[in-house]
Amino acid sequence: MTLNSIVLVTGASGGIGRALVARLKTRGLQVAAVGRDLSRLKEVAADLHIEADTTTPQGATSAVDMCQSQWGLSPSFLAHAVGSTLVASLHRSREEQIRDVLRINLESSLWMLQAWITGLNGGPGAAVFASSVVAQIGVANHEAIAAAKGGVEALVRSAAATYAAQGVRVNAVAPGLTETGMTAGMLKLPAMREAAGKQYPLGGIQSAQDVASVMDWLLSPDAARLTGQTLAVDGGFTTVRPLIR
Numbered sequence: 001m002t003l004n005s006i007v008l009v010t011g012a013s014g015g016i017g018r019a020l021v022a023r024l025k026t027r028g029l030q031v032a033a034v035g036r037d038l039s040r041l042k043e044v045a046a047d048l049h050i051e052a053d054t055t056t057p058q059g060a061t062s063a064v065d066m067c068q069s070q071w072g073l074s075p076s077f078l079a080h081a082v083g084s085t086l087v088a089s090l091h092r093s094r095e096e097q098i099r100d101v102l103r104i105n106l107e108s109s110l111w112m113l114q115a116w117i118t119g120l121n122g123g124p125g126a127a128v129f130a131s132s133v134v135a136q137i138g139v140a141n142h143e144a145i146a147a148a149k150g151g152v153e154a155l156v157r158s159a160a161a162t163y164a165a166q167g168v169r170v171n172a173v174a175p176g177l178t179e180t181g182m183t184a185g186m187l188k189l190p191a192m193r194e195a196a197g198k199q200y201p202l203g204g205i206q207s208a209q210d211v212a213s214v215m216d217w218l219l220s221p222d223a224a225r226l227t228g229q230t231l232a233v234d235g236g237f238t239t240v241r242p243l244i245r
Helices: 015-026 057-071 095-120 143-166 181-187 190-197 208-219
Strands: 006-010 030-035 048-051 077-080 125-130 168-175 230-233
Touching: 006 015, 006 057, 006 095, 015 030, 015 077, 015 208, 030 057, 048 057, 057 095, 077 095, 077 208, 095 125, 095 143, 095 168, 125 143, 125 208, 143 168, 168 208, 208 230
Parallel strands: 006 030, 006 077, 030 048, 077 125, 125 168, 168 230
Antiparallel strands: none
16 A cells, blocks of 8 residues: 555644645645634635544544545545643643643544544554643643643654554654744733743744644655654754843
8 A cells, every 4th residue: 555645634724734734735735624613724725624523533533534535545644733722720720621621632633543543444654743842841830731732742652653564654743832823812912922932042933834844844755764753843942941131
């Protein structure tokens, strides 16, 4: 079995997902964009728009099935960009908030990976998931999201080991603070933006395109020898201390 040119991108109407779809299209790939709001998805320049809730096993399976129905093949590539965040100390986080963070970030990754692997039917493929720097370094008031994204990174390593023999690669990116609709509230004031940018050795706030370019690379033949890895796309946040002047 060989790789086909179909990529399933979940969370495609978000900032990183949308940027990734655009990059994948420039490489001539067939892109299926998945999201929960079809009206927002229609704004994404993909070949196929799929309305599905990938936080459920049924929704994840339906996304893969739609590709099979449209093209007669399951996607060889998966980019799972579904995510949410919660900035709150654990003792101030409500049960429903914590459950939502785990469902959207961790459970959706499990169900989507399961559905995609099943669709491969023993064939090769490449997948990339979205983690976060807060799973790699302790950041105050991020307990719930750190736990969820830490689970995503563990999932990536285990799946990479399980499916390597069939030619499947599974990796992740761990972005730092990125300019998207989800972070707009945190970055709307100039003082907040300046303070946030100073935390990063390379300075400033990264764009969705910065993250999407690494996800695109991990799905490409150039990353053929990488699996089970989580690459921090964070301006040095997790490994280098900035020199504050």
